[in-house]
Amino acid sequence: MAKTLRTKARYVKGKLELLKPSELEEGAEVTLTVIRLRQRETTQDPTEATTGAWKDLLDCARFEKEVYASRLIQTRPEVKV
Template identity: 40%
Template sequence: MTWGKRRRVVMGGTVRAKVRNGVLEPIEKIDLPEGEEVTVTVLDVPSGKDDKAFRRAAGSWKGLVDAETLIRNIYADRLISTRPEPLL
């Protein structure tokens, strides 16, 4: 949630779009007034190739890491405070 120029709350959302001739064209209808200025963040949609590589890697650490020890170490590290004590 951010504050717009007119001091109103602006809610964010996700809109899928396709690029045609260098212009983003929304796939679904957008409920915004004509001429409204928005900020767009572009994220790449993972390809099937990335998914296949991820699946091939599954289990590759088997036998190399003891899961129970790893989990205990993670929880132990969370107990260590690195923040200075606040002055009251």
């Protein structure tokens, strides 16, 4: 009769290491189903993690000039009263 054992393990240097002792006899052969757990999220501040990512991708002075210039363009027809 097959016995089901559910436990966690860590993959280290090509081998699975159980995180808790098991009731298996020494030398017992088993069939494994591996379910990958999500990686732990970093505790690093997202703002710090992306600092400098946009560097040199945007000419800020040129962008500012274009924004102000586009505000001067009238796109609506003049209203006649």
